[in-house]
Amino acid sequence: MSFSVEERGKPNTQDYRVYFKNSEGKYISPFHDIPIFADEAQNIFHAVVEVPRWTNAKMEIATKDPLNPLRQDVKKGALRYVCNVFPHKGYIWNYGAIPQTWEDPGHRDEATGCCGDNDPIDICDIGNKVCSRGEVIRVKVLGILALIDEGETDWKVIVINVEDPEAEDFNDIDDVRRLKPGYLEATLDWFKMYKVPDGKPENQFAFNGEFKNRDFAVKTVKDTHGFWKALISKKTNAGELNCMNTCVSDSPFCCSEADAKAIVDAASASGDAEPIPSSADKWYYYNK
Numbered sequence: 001m002s003f004s005v006e007e008r009g010k011p012n013t014q015d016y017r018v019y020f021k022n023s024e025g026k027y028i029s030p031f032h033d034i035p036i037f038a039d040e041a042q043n044i045f046h047a048v049v050e051v052p053r054w055t056n057a058k059m060e061i062a063t064k065d066p067l068n069p070l071r072q073d074v075k076k077g078a079l080r081y082v083c084n085v086f087p088h089k090g091y092i093w094n095y096g097a098i099p100q101t102w103e104d105p106g107h108r109d110e111a112t113g114c115c116g117d118n119d120p121i122d123i124c125d126i127g128n129k130v131c132s133r134g135e136v137i138r139v140k141v142l143g144i145l146a147l148i149d150e151g152e153t154d155w156k157v158i159v160i161n162v163e164d165p166e167a168e169d170f171n172d173i174d175d176v177r178r179l180k181p182g183y184l185e186a187t188l189d190w191f192k193m194y195k196v197p198d199g200k201p202e203n204q205f206a207f208n209g210e211f212k213n214r215d216f217a218v219k220t221v222k223d224t225h226g227f228w229k230a231l232i233s234k235k236t237n238a239g240e241l242n243c244m245n246t247c248v249s250d251s252p253f254c255c256s257e258a259d260a261k262a263i264v265d266a267a268s269a270s271g272d273a274e275p276i277p278s279s280a281d282k283w284y285y286y287n288k
Contacts, residue, residue: 003136005019006020008267030068058072060097102119137161158211197286234251
């Protein structure tokens with residue numbers, strides 16, 4: 001199964017969008033139409049890369065837009081670039097989401113005591129390859145971190161691309177601790193501090209910041225898939241979320257290829273990228 005992307009608008013502007021197509025050239029939603037499993041028997045999942053490693057433009061699946069293209073988050077009327085808190089420059093993994101998952105804001109998690117953040121579940125790919133924006137990769141789940149973001153559960157699933165030359169050596173969270181020493185500590189540090197330069201307090205974590213193991217993580221991902229199933233079948237109120245899709249045939253939100261094409265055709269024409277503001281490169285120093 002292969003996927004491709006089509007860019008619309010000018011990169012580094014508020015009109016920029018990244019739309020997705022399947023192997024048949026049909027426009028799809030990366031939120032709803034890409035299968036969660038690449039190999040269900042082996043617990044291999046698909047993941048959509050929103051932010052390639054070392055970059056800091058806060059790209060994300062636009063959950064409220066038709067077909068859910070990637071778009072850059074906007075804060076106070078300006079494009080959002082995540083602050084660089086020394087020694088980290090940009091995101092320290094390929095960052096993205098697992099399709100066909102949803103952290104239900106109406107469900108209070110028994111383990112964390114907090115409700116979901118209304119988004120697909122996030123992933124941090126620790127593989128060696130720096131992926132491209134919109135790339136769909138197949139990943140093994142290794143563990144999970146429970147970030148509590150403004151009172152909401154915001155799971156961060158630690159994964160590795162199955163095509164990574166070292167992937168066979170990684171099967172659980174302890175393998176990351178053993179083979180990539182310092183990476184988990186840096187991950188915790190990154191999520192704790194990345195909003196501090198914006199004047200916000202350090203982020204908090206469930207389980208005292210402990211990374212839970214593979215089995216816990218896989219169960220959590222599958223639970224969010226169950227919440228998504230309720231969402232896409234209209235058994236749960238979608239609220240402002242856009243559930244338009246082209247491949248979930250039994251969904252009341254499924255639309256025609258022509259309707260999907262009309263959405264993309266109406267988007268801004270592609271153009272040359274605008275320059276990234278110099279402020280996006282600023283490094284912040286934090287005395288913990």
